[in-house]
Amino acid sequence: MTTLDTLHTAADSLKTAVATKTQDTGWIMHHILDSRELDFPPFGVIHLPEIHLFGIDFSITKHLVFIWIAVIILSFFLIRAAKSYKKSKVPKGFNNVLEVLIVFVRDEIARPTIGKGFERFLPYLLTVFFFILTANFIGLVPYTATSTSNISVTAALALISFGVIQVGGMMKNGVFGYFRGLIPHGIPSWLLPIMIVVELLGLFTKPFALAIRLFANMTAGHIVIMALIGLIFILRTYFVVPVSISFALFIYLLEILVALIQAYIFTMLSSLFIGMAVHQEH
Amino acid sequence: MLLSKIIAVIALSGGEAGGGSPLDVNPGLILWTIVTFILLMVILKKAAWKPILNSLSERELFIKDSLEKAEKARLDAEKLIQDNKSAMLHAEKEAQNLIEQTREYAEKLKSQLLDESKAQSAKMIEDAKAEIERKNQEAFVKLKNQVAEIAVDAAEKIIRTNLDKEKQVGIVNKYLDELQKN
Numbered sequence A: 001m002t003t004l005d006t007l008h009t010a011a012d013s014l015k016t017a018v019a020t021k022t023q024d025t026g027w028i029m030h031h032i033l034d035s036r037e038l039d040f041p042p043f044g045v046i047h048l049p050e051i052h053l054f055g056i057d058f059s060i061t062k063h064l065v066f067i068w069i070a071v072i073i074l075s076f077f078l079i080r081a082a083k084s085y086k087k088s089k090v091p092k093g094f095n096n097v098l099e100v101l102i103v104f105v106r107d108e109i110a111r112p113t114i115g116k117g118f119e120r121f122l123p124y125l126l127t128v129f130f131f132i133l134t135a136n137f138i139g140l141v142p143y144t145a146t147s148t149s150n151i152s153v154t155a156a157l158a159l160i161s162f163g164v165i166q167v168g169g170m171m172k173n174g175v176f177g178y179f180r181g182l183i184p185h186g187i188p189s190w191l192l193p194i195m196i197v198v199e200l201l202g203l204f205t206k207p208f209a210l211a212i213r214l215f216a217n218m219t220a221g222h223i224v225i226m227a228l229i230g231l232i233f234i235l236r237t238y239f240v241v242p243v244s245i246s247f248a249l250f251i252y253l254l255e256i257l258v259a260l261i262q263a264y265i266f267t268m269l270s271s272l273f274i275g276m277a278v279h280q281e282h
Numbered sequence B: 001m002l003l004s005k006i007i008a009v010i011a012l013s014g015g016e017a018g019g020g021s022p023l024d025v026n027p028g029l030i031l032w033t034i035v036t037f038i039l040l041m042v043i044l045k046k047a048a049w050k051p052i053l054n055s056l057s058e059r060e061l062f063i064k065d066s067l068e069k070a071e072k073a074r075l076d077a078e079k080l081i082q083d084n085k086s087a088m089l090h091a092e093k094e095a096q097n098l099i100e101q102t103r104e105y106a107e108k109l110k111s112q113l114l115d116e117s118k119a120q121s122a123k124m125i126e127d128a129k130a131e132i133e134r135k136n137q138e139a140f141v142k143l144k145n146q147v148a149e150i151a152v153d154a155a156e157k158i159i160r161t162n163l164d165k166e167k168q169v170g171i172v173n174k175y176l177d178e179l180q181k182n
Helices: A003-020 A026-032 A062-087 A094-114 A118-138 A151-173 A175-182 A189-235 A238-278 B002-018 B027-160 B165-181
Strands: A037-040 A044-047
Touching: A026 A189, A037 A062, A062 A094, A062 A118, A062 A151, A062 B027, A094 A118, A094 A238, A094 B027, A118 A151, A118 A238, A118 B027, A151 A175, A151 A189, A151 A238, A151 B027, A175 A189, A189 A238, B027 B165
Parallel strands: none
Antiparallel strands: A037 A044
């Protein structure tokens, strides 16, 4: 999702646009949307296999490939770091960066928001933080796609988060105790029907917001970059090139920041919701 | 039925715009993601998070222990220094005391010796005086005896020569001459 391959596709679409005498925006969508093929503009296209099971389309898509790449990269570096800890307790090189992030998630996210018993949720929170972070950063590398800008992916992450929140709450308070604890104490009984509906809705809006937030943030930056590059082809002049490129570069740098912040926010809010589900008295 | 028709229409319109909308949800991808994520979590939990978190907390414990030990060692050292200082102070005081005592003793000894020698010399002087006195007395007694003897001798001679006046005067004069000579 970089300037280079954006320029390539933009040029391609310009050709088609000139041919059809229209100015379509399909090439932006082409970059944002999932597809059944991996595009490597000047070199060619790799078609991914289609799988249909139980009436559901299980085809391997572009975003899924990059999820798997993220998984491989993550596993490689983290397992290597874990092995290095067996040799010596002092981290070296890149493991220092990983340690800073791990300690950050443990001490700044999980410990203050969940409190007592936060260790049980650490594997989930660490995995989700590192997974989103890696996926976001992979999206910034040339010839790749941002899997976290796909609403299906973020919805899946939110569903897992939802599951962890509910199960965490039920394991601590018991199934019945958990649902009873959702309704605040000291509420007049005639309000109960409304409160039950509101609280149940609240359960689902939390992960929904998580999914939409991550999806929207990761998509928006890319659309803005495309639109800025697209200005060159829409205005059909070279004078706009410096403006477009410098603005696109600025947005690109902003995207690096957003990649970090969104991983942090998703983990932070998940942790916060887990904390609220586990310690209902607050 | 109506809902599915609406969704189909929306999807179709999206398809016309450019092959779909970013809001299209793909259930297959959701399932794939969930499966992948859970697998990743399980693998990482076993292979990465547990060892890393364990060694992190071990290291934290180790650092805490080391700091505590260092603190304890510091306190011990401080106490040792304090002890040393007080021992040194004590030793110095002792030494001072000893010097003071010795000096006092020496002073006392000196004055005592001085007194003793003074007394001795006084006694010696006294003795010498007494001796002189005794000798004087002795000499005086001797002289007295001699004088008495001489007087008796003289008297004897006078008596012997008492016969004539001339001789008497001559003898007396002779004796007086002798006395004068002596």
